[in-house]
Amino acid sequence: MNSYSTAARTHHASHDELIIENVALVKRIAQHLAARLPSSVDIDDLMQAGMVGLLEAAGNFDAGRGASFETYAGIRIRGAMLDDIRKHDWTPRSVHHKYRQVAEAINAIEHETAQPAQPAEVANRLGISLDEYHRILADSASSRLFSLEETIEEPGGRPAPSSAMRTPEQELDRTQFKGRLASAIDALPERERLVLSLYYEQELNLKEIGAVLDVTESRVCQIHGQAVTRLRAAMQRTDGAEDHG
Numbered sequence: 001m002n003s004y005s006t007a008a009r010t011h012h013a014s015h016d017e018l019i020i021e022n023v024a025l026v027k028r029i030a031q032h033l034a035a036r037l038p039s040s041v042d043i044d045d046l047m048q049a050g051m052v053g054l055l056e057a058a059g060n061f062d063a064g065r066g067a068s069f070e071t072y073a074g075i076r077i078r079g080a081m082l083d084d085i086r087k088h089d090w091t092p093r094s095v096h097h098k099y100r101q102v103a104e105a106i107n108a109i110e111h112e113t114a115q116p117a118q119p120a121e122v123a124n125r126l127g128i129s130l131d132e133y134h135r136i137l138a139d140s141a142s143s144r145l146f147s148l149e150e151t152i153e154e155p156g157g158r159p160a161p162s163s164a165m166r167t168p169e170q171e172l173d174r175t176q177f178k179g180r181l182a183s184a185i186d187a188l189p190e191r192e193r194l195v196l197s198l199y200y201e202q203e204l205n206l207k208e209i210g211a212v213l214d215v216t217e218s219r220v221c222q223i224h225g226q227a228v229t230r231l232r233a234a235m236q237r238t239d240g241a242e243d244h245g
Contacts, residue, residue: 018058022073026050029077033085035205046081053080098136099229101126107233116189116230137225138218177235184234192227199224 030046057073105125109117123133185193191213198204198212206224210217 015058049081049084050077053077095139103229103232107236134222138221180238184231195223196227
């Protein structure tokens with residue numbers, strides 16, 4: 001048997017071993033994401049997408065680059081799951097429509113008063129009850145688990161191009177967008193900033209955040225929805241100001 005055949009067989013065995021040894025990683029990532037998603041999302045579908053990511057990771061992994069396979073595979077697995085979720089957007093159009101209405105109402109109130117819009121003010125502007133307002137926030141919050149930039153920039157839409165696919169103009173726009181977003185986050189009430197940090201940076205789910213803040217999961221959902229909607233309204237105002245500048 002020649003050395004080429006032996007090397008190929010060794011590579012194949014190593015490839016299979018990487019997959020077998022990391023099936024549990026796929027399950028852990030799927031469970032973590034599922035805790036941040038509506039119950040209508042099937043964890044088996046997440047795992048199936050994650051296995052595709054694991055297979056690609058095993059085929060492309062280069063140990064010479066320094067990163068461990070688990071770290072590399074975790075990124076590819078989670079990315080494959082998120083791509084599958086984006087592809088099969090489960091959120092009804094009515095949720096996106098109501099979310100935009102709330103954002104527009106917040107935008108108008110804060111433009112008029114130069115103060116953070118209060119829930120009762122927004123509900124009154126829309127002609128709905130406070131309970132309905134909180135339901136809209138909860139529905140919109142449950143549909144968002146991607147990066148905060150994607151959440152603000154494209155609610156319910158396709159994600160922005162990856163950095164490798166952006167033109168220089170798109171890269172500049174994204175840098176400016178992130179700068180405006182950082183300023184808008186700084187202007188949020190403290191509790192809303194904390195919830196966003198725990199959700200998007202620490203990747204806690206709403207129940208875990210509730211335990212940290214000692215409030216109910218539904219209250220965290222309301223705070224998250226309020227923060228995201230307030231941010232989007234703020235970004236719309238800065239976009240409008242630039243257009244007229």
